[in-house]
Amino acid sequence: MTQELWELLGKGILETLYMVLVSSAVAYVIGIPLGVLVFVTDTGGICRNRAVNFIFGGIINLVRSVPFLILLVAILPFTRLVVGTTIGSTATIVPLVAAAAPYVARMVESSLKEVDHGVVEAAQAMGSSNFQIIYKVLLPEAKPSLVVGATISLATILGYSAMAGFVGGGGLGAIATNYGYYRYDSETMLITVLLLVLIVQLFQEVGLRLVNHIDKRIK
């Protein structure tokens, strides 16, 4: 193990965290409204709208059904348009967001489904507007579940980011590909895999602790 390799891995970790955290944040900025929209327009939702639900649900399903590597390649022109290049960590954020946002939307939707309909009904009976129901009832009541969802999403996005290493993305995935795959350096490959496992564990642990802290139902 050389000093060089450690520096490489350190840089890889930072790049990976950068890609994953930034793309997750952007994916949530898109995914939360999208998930809410699909939830409230669904049958039994507070503002049912078949057409809206069908269109946005359809878009989510469409993107979700494209394998990540194919999606990554397919949107290369778009990536170049946005960040000016198709290689490196920043370029990877674009396809990561594209793949993660619909995933996050479904996670958000399923968290909202866990909120007891009776609570929504009570809020309606008190004269709440739909908007008030969304930001004062649905989202706060679903908060613990949303955090669990975020933990799962982070692990998934981390997996995607590693895959992006194959086609010029940065981070630990690129190291695993370049050293482990192309140079048959299985030691480095193993180390990167271990690091990825550790990062997933870290996300998981932080997420669960946070859930225990914020969920008022358990205490």
Added chain:
Amino acid sequence: MSEDRIIKLEHLSKKFQIKGTEVTAVDQVDLEVGRGEIFGIIGFSGAGKSTLVRCINLLERPTEGAVYFDDTDLMSVGQAELKKIRQKMGMIFQQFNLLEQRNVIDNVCYPLEIAGVKKAERLERARELLKIVDLSEKEKAYPSRLSGGQKQRVAIARALATNPEVLLCDEATSALDPITTKSILELLKKINQDYGVTIIVITHEMKVAERICDRIAVMSEGKVVECGAVKEIFLNPKSDTARRLILSDDQIDESGQGRKVLRIAFDGQSSFEPFISSMTVHTGIMINILGANTENIGGKAYGQMLIEAPKEEASLQKIKEFLTEKGIYFEEGGKSA
């Protein structure tokens, strides 16, 4: 109905489409609820009571008919106006429906928050309400730490936050034990008397209706089959549904094995007499009691008893004569074979 009416339902119907077939949950209901009264809507599960009460605040939009609150036709008002009117109608539920991620005081503050009341004012009003429902010391507790009765008290405080004129109670005591039920009903009665809030109670328990209602409507298969003063219906039920609600189902089952049954309903003065003993002495007939249920309601003792009627017509006649002489209401049959 002593005073003017606050709610009026006119030819109200609600139909649902369930898997292509049309289900009529509420069928041509006409009802008037007087200002300041406690009105009960009673019926078995699936009779349409919960749908009916949801039509009053338009949580369910009626398929036909009209809902009047004071003189406002609710079906004709816009969304913004409807929200304002809903703030004048509190509602509580069987499952309490509190916000689990908010503590007690923030739950009570919720309706004030959406009504745009300032924070300091909200807290003051919420504390006042928690005092009324006797939960001041639980201000910071989260719902998951409260008992069912305490949760319902929070729900009541929350429903009263915006000073509503009407309180809708959808099976509010059905998830509670008898002792808690009693205390919640007493609280509702107090709210009705002290603050003049009109209360509409949905229940499947005759006991609940007897305890607090002034008038009741009996519902069956979406229709109101009987409506009147609670005492009147209790003593002299005209519909089969009312009769079955008065006698609990197991009492009916017990009496169903080919035995003839007499239901005796009595009030205040006569219930304190050694009634069964004197009947036995007078008629010389041994009395078999199948079920009994007596209670002190609104300062008067109400009660009913189910006795096995003798098979011989002569003996039965003797008993009937005795009851008539004593001025005690009775009816034959219950629901027996």
